[in-house]
Amino acid sequence: MKTFTRRWPALVSLVVVVALAIPASLASQGESPVDWMRTNAIRLTTVEAEHGFADMQALQAVVGNARIVSLGEATHGSREFFQLKHRMLEFLATQMGFTIFSIEANMPEAYRLNDYVLNGTGDPAALIRGMYFWTWDTEEVLDMVRWMRAFNASGKGRVQFTGFDMQTPNVAGDIVRTFVEKYEPASVAAVTAAATAAINATSASGGSGFGVATGSFPIARAAGKRARYSAYIKTEGVTRGYAGLWWRVDGASGVLAFDNMSSRGVTGSKDWTRYTIELPVDAAVRNINFGMLLTGDGNAWFDDVTIELDGVLYVDDAFDLGFESGSPRGFVTGGEGYRVLVDTSAHHLGSRSLRMQYAPPATTTPAVTAAAAVSTWKDIVSHLESGRAGYRAGGATDVDVEWAIQNARVVLQAMQLRANQVPRDKSMADNIKWILDQNPEAKMVVWAHNGHVATSGFSYNTMGSALRQIYGDEMIVFGLAFNQGSFQAIPQAGGSLKNFTVPAAMAEWFDGMLAATAIPLFALDLRNAPVWFAQSRGARQIGAVYPDGQPYAMVANIVPKDAFDAVLFVDTTTAARKNPGR
DSSP: OOOOOOOTTTTOOOOOOOOOOHHHHHHTTTTHHHHHHHHHHHHOSSSSSSSSGGGGGHHHHTTOOOEEHHHHHHOBBBBHHHHHHHHHHHHHHHHHHEEEEEEEEEHHHHHHHHHHHHHOOOOOHHHHHHTTGGGBBHHHHHHHHHHHHHHHHSSSSEEEEEEEEOSOHHHHHHHHHHHHHHGGGHHHHHHHHHHHHHHHSSSSTSSSSSSEEEEEHHHHHTSEEEEEEEEEEEEEEEEEEEEEEEEEEEEEEEEEEEOOTTEEETEEEEEEEEEEEEEEETTOEEEEEEEEEESSSEEEEEEEEEETTTTTTTOOOTOOTTTTTOOOTEEEEEEEEEEEEESSSSSSSSEEEEEEEOOTTTTOTTTHHHHHHHHHHHHHHHHHTTHHHHHHHOEEEEEHHHHHHHHHHHHHHHHHHHSSSHHHHHHHHHHHHHHHHTTTTTOOOOOOOOHHHSSSSSOOOOOOHHHHHHHGGEEEEEEEEEEEEEEEEEESSSOOOOOEEEEEOOOTHHHHHTTTTTTTTEEOOOOTTTTTGGGGGEEOOOSSSSTOOHHHHSSSEOOHEEEEEEEEEEEEOOOOBOOOTO
């Protein structure tokens, strides 16, 4: 949800939904879709966990013998969706023997929470922040994690916390390097170089593959505070990649917070517009880097940079944040195939700005760094796989070996995503399969967006469609839908996280028809639903960003019965609440 690379390619455009009348064939049957839903709805009394399961018993028949229960969400920022998922996990773990929870978050970072939920080790609020994504950095997710710890401590059962995403290679690369340091020292230099190349290909911390300006921010000024980093950006002819700002907070164990505007970067030719990144700076911070970048072609100008810490403007002569001195004082600039320099041809205020221009030599090939990293990490994965016996002979356990290999795969997957070779959804499905392969008797609850868990109906091959091919009816997919209310998201034009509110869904949408039942909270099995549910219908599918002033944005046409086996419906939502440990 990570600042997330290429999130929701099918969901960021508006969909014009055409009103569809109820088919005459249904009317002649004497039962409307609304009547059918009222008859078949499993009415739930609350979204909150720890209220018993009397109202949920009918869900046992819906889940049946499934090994995977996937729980979607129509937004990445709705409190009631998160609470209902918590309640579903509680029900599935205590009543139906589910033992693994897996969330749409980077795999090794998410696994750090497993030590807390199993053994009570670490600070859960900090560990949630360490998964990078603001989407999960909420009170509701923290409450669920604390419940998981209490459940495990009670002796009533055991449930693990895992993740299956793969967008960031930093921690995964460190795990591989640590493994070879112990069991194959001769390979340390090669793995270290490969891990560094992977990080440089993914984030703005490197100097090749994109234009970049990098500053080092004084940690004593920012530790424990919330940083708001803004600048005006102008672009010209950015047809590939994007221009943006970036800010990264590092701790002893890796990245604590990171945003590089990858899901909302500036493209095309746009006049001066202010953009903002807002992130917490953990008190345990060891390093802060920030700056500006251009990942594609064309030109980008940056001007009037400002930094606020807990709302107080930061001023320091070490940085020329308006570039009026004639040099990018405080920043290291570079990037293979780019010119980065102070420019007088365009400026927002004053007489100068920082310009990044794509100007590759004739031999430069776009995305060559990521492609080269793919080749390198394929070799590393193969080398680790072929060395299993030797590592075991050297004292490594099977768990140690397989975990190192899987983390090498995560780095490879991140590079394949960057190089446009393997889609994110395919890699996430592979990672879920790996988790289940390591736990052959386990049953898993999966948490992700509707656009990932759905088994069809989107313009790309979803994670759910890949898992359906593997697990068939052993997987039950619940889409989560709502009628109206609030959620948190990043403004599509840029800026910091904020609450949005949307009105009631259009009557002809799938969401609107669910709302027409006048049941505020219910579950519905769609597998035997009538023909109305086998036709294309509009449904809100909101990811991490949302446009201001557009109440009916981000609506996708889906075939409900094809996309989901069942649906959980909440009439009115409120925005998720921030992690109180933030």
